[in-house]
Amino acid sequence: MKARRSLLKGFGGYLPDRIVTNDDLATSGLETSDEWIRARTGIAQRHRAGPEDTAVSMAVAAGRQALEYANATPDDVDAIIVATSTPDQAFPSTAVRVQGELGMTSGFGFDVAAACSGFIFALSTADALIRSGQARSALVIGSEVYSRILDPEDRSTFVLFGDGAGAVFLQATEDGGGQGIVSTHLHSDGRHGDLLYVDGAIGQKDKSAYLKMQGRDVFRHAVAKLSSSVDEVLEANGLKYEDVAWLVPHQANLRIIDGVARKLHLPPERVVITVDRHANTSAASIPLALNEAVRDGRIRSGDLVLMEALGGGLTWGAALARI
Ligand code: ACO
Numbered sequence: 001m002k003a004r005r006s007l008l009k010g011f012g013g014y015l016p017d018r019i020v021t022n023d024d025l026a027t028s029g030l031e032t033s034d035e036w037i038r039a040r041t042g043i044a045q046r047h048r049a050g051p052e053d054t055a056v057s058m059a060v061a062a063g064r065q066a067l068e069y070a071n072a073t074p075d076d077v078d079a080i081i082v083a084t085s086t087p088d089q090a091f092p093s094t095a096v097r098v099q100g101e102l103g104m105t106s107g108f109g110f111d112v113a114a115a116c117s118g119f120i121f122a123l124s125t126a127d128a129l130i131r132s133g134q135a136r137s138a139l140v141i142g143s144e145v146y147s148r149i150l151d152p153e154d155r156s157t158f159v160l161f162g163d164g165a166g167a168v169f170l171q172a173t174e175d176g177g178g179q180g181i182v183s184t185h186l187h188s189d190g191r192h193g194d195l196l197y198v199d200g201a202i203g204q205k206d207k208s209a210y211l212k213m214q215g216r217d218v219f220r221h222a223v224a225k226l227s228s229s230v231d232e233v234l235e236a237n238g239l240k241y242e243d244v245a246w247l248v249p250h251q252a253n254l255r256i257i258d259g260v261a262r263k264l265h266l267p268p269e270r271v272v273i274t275v276d277r278h279a280n281t282s283a284a285s286i287p288l289a290l291n292e293a294v295r296d297g298r299i300r301s302g303d304l305v306l307m308e309a310l311g312g313g314l315t316w317g318a319a320l321a322r323i
Helices: 022-027 034-041 055-069 094-101 115-132 190-195 215-236 254-263 282-295
Strands: 005-014 019-021 045-047 079-083 108-112 137-145 163-173 180-188 196-198 211-213 246-249 304-311 315-322
Touching: 005 055, 005 115, 005 282, 019 022, 022 034, 034 254, 045 163, 055 079, 055 094, 055 137, 055 163, 055 282, 079 094, 079 115, 094 108, 094 137, 108 115, 115 137, 115 163, 115 180, 115 282, 115 304, 115 315, 137 282, 163 282, 180 215, 190 196, 190 215, 215 254, 215 304, 215 315, 246 254, 246 282, 282 304
Parallel strands: 079 108, 079 137, 246 304
Antiparallel strands: 005 163, 005 180, 019 045, 137 163, 180 315, 196 211, 304 315
């Protein structure tokens, strides 16, 4: 019998209408400049949630798109996994709310919390459920409203993040012809928990609910750990750098992305970049980038795609998939 695999059948994304440029931030009283932000991060603008946008509403919009892309309906979904660090409520989980909004009467849903690596962790979990036969399909969504946990007076973090959601729809196959998720690799090291964290509980309105980050240390860990993740994926699958068609990295910072792409010897035209327009949307950034590049025809059926991310925890990991 052939091994069961998870095919990536659908892709979706949602970005709030409101766009905030670097100049908007500089003229709103934050001591920063377009020049500084672009030079240090590659970010030119970010989308920020309006009053109508929530982690659930954005996840539903992205999830619906992914189902439509796959010509599937909510009845075709066995599992919903939402990666988020900014849920609307402590519970029920964002995924279960999404299940309700989609009108599903069966299946199951739960959230994964792994900060900016959340999508890789959720994808890996969904793939394990599908391979083990516990689910025949899964909607994997990253949805984040980081604007809720940013200190508007902290220029070193406020400029870095945006809001949005991205989704993929996975379906089991016994005969993928090599297509589907090839392997996923997860790591965390809780000793570095204080490099990037939010103290407060959900809904808390004081300063403890704001994200705190030691940017330089995170940067250093990101380049080293993401580079070793890339090596780990290739080694596990007996592949070389040149076998990878596309790098779809977590979109935190152009300098981090460039560092890893150089390590892979991948020219910039083989790297999907959205950080300039989306900023860092945490767990939503990889599925948003994937959605964009599949829909505009850059990533095609049969392409080998490498995804990697690092986030608070520290958590990090990578996933390799043939589209
Ligand atoms: N505008 C202008 N000046 C700023 C700003 C800003 N928005 N933010 C910080 N500065 C100032 C600092 O106050 C500091 O001033 P000082 O020298 O007078 O004290 C100066 O710029 C340099 O600050 P550093 O923090 O040393 O700047 P650095 O070159 O490290 O860049 C940055 C900061 C962009 C945050 C970088 O460290 C980084 O990208 N780190 C990775 C963090 C990240 O991406 N985190 C996202 C979550 S984790 C992930 O997704 C990978």
